[in-house]
Each structure stands twice: as C-alpha cells, then as structure tokens.
Amino acid sequence: MSKVAITGNENGTGVFTIAAPNSSTDRTLTLPDEAGTVITTAGVPASAMPTGSVIQVVSLNYTDQFYHTSTTNTYVDITGFSQSITPSSSSNKILILVNLGRAGTYSNSFRVVRDSTSIGIGSYGSGWIGGFISGYDGTTHGMSASTAILDEPATTSQITYKLQGAYYSASYPLAVNRGGTVGGTPPYQGVYYSSMILMEISA
Numbered sequence: 001m002s003k004v005a006i007t008g009n010e011n012g013t014g015v016f017t018i019a020a021p022n023s024s025t026d027r028t029l030t031l032p033d034e035a036g037t038v039i040t041t042a043g044v045p046a047s048a049m050p051t052g053s054v055i056q057v058v059s060l061n062y063t064d065q066f067y068h069t070s071t072t073n074t075y076v077d078i079t080g081f082s083q084s085i086t087p088s089s090s091s092n093k094i095l096i097l098v099n100l101g102r103a104g105t106y107s108n109s110f111r112v113v114r115d116s117t118s119i120g121i122g123s124y125g126s127g128w129i130g131g132f133i134s135g136y137d138g139t140t141h142g143m144s145a146s147t148a149i150l151d152e153p154a155t156t157s158q159i160t161y162k163l164q165g166a167y168y169s170a171s172y173p174l175a176v177n178r179g180g181t182v183g184g185t186p187p188y189q190g191v192y193y194s195s196m197i198l199m200e201i202s203a
Helices: none
Strands: 054-062 066-068 076-085 093-100 109-114 117-119 145-151 159-166 174-176 194-201
Touching: 054 076, 066 076, 076 174, 076 194, 093 109, 093 159, 109 145, 159 174, 159 194
Parallel strands: none
Antiparallel strands: 054 194, 066 174, 076 159, 093 145, 093 194, 109 117, 109 159
C-alpha cells in the first residue's frame, strides 16, 4: 500500500493548514503519479510551462521617422528601434517579430542585432550580409518589410535587440516610417508605423 507523507521544512516557522470546504458531499482527491508543483491562483510558474509556451512578451511601437544619407554600404542603427528582454531560463528561445511600415526608396537592407551580434542573416555569397530587405516599386515609393527570427541567446541576463539598416547610394536613402525622393530632400508621402515584438518561448 502506498502512503501519503507530509514533510515539514526545518527552516520555516509558519504553520500550513489543510482546511476542508463547507460541503456535505464526500469527495476523493486523487494525487497524480508524478512529481510536480501545485498550481495556485498565482498562476503556473515559468519553469512548469510546457515546451513552446509563451513565457513573456515585450514590444516596441516605433512611430519616429528615420532618414539617413551619410554612410553608404554600411549598417547603421535605426535610432530608437531597440527593445530589451530578460529570459527566465538560459534554455529558452526568443522569437523576434519586426515589421517596418515604410522603408524608404529603392531596396534598403536591414538586420537584427542582439547586443553586438547580428542574427538571422544570410551566409552565402559575397554581397551585403543582411537579414531582410524592403522592396522597390520603380518609383519613389518604398515597400514595407518584415522578418521573424527564433533566437537562442543562452542567457538569463538582460539582452537588447535592435534594428540596423543600410543603403548603397545617397540617391536611394535609408528611410523608416516615411517615403523618400531620389536626389533631394524627400516629401513624406505618408506617415507610417513600425514595431518589434519579443516573445520568450519555453524550451
């Protein structure tokens, strides 16, 4: 016959009481045949979440207008386009979702950087090492761009993800949340919205 044992904690001084409900019905509470943690009104602890569960979500709503024509063929930080997260477990992954509502004229190249490390980038060929691009419709109107990256940072320290962009000619500038015009100060051609969402996924 198996037994039920209640073991106290020698370091604690509090008294825990198991109280019966106000009921006239006989009931049986069957314990599961496995180790685990009792779920309370405080919710399920992150360590008990099944694989693939979303542990936490942080986001950036980016409404600034970024425009850059100073440095060609070089990735630069998109000012203010960054978001930090602190994983609860070093084995968990971070899902990064980036959407650019507007990405300037011509084809701009973008990449996501974790602290100082580029992630989700291509590894073939001799061109720019980028993650994703915004398209070009043949006029002065750029196209929206987005990417999704499942990162494995292997840390419980705070990490920061940021967006960088690059362009190849001053005639086709780097722009976010606005359109641009070739060879001069661009009209805005609309005001746009971008975002970054970080989701910690249990492993």
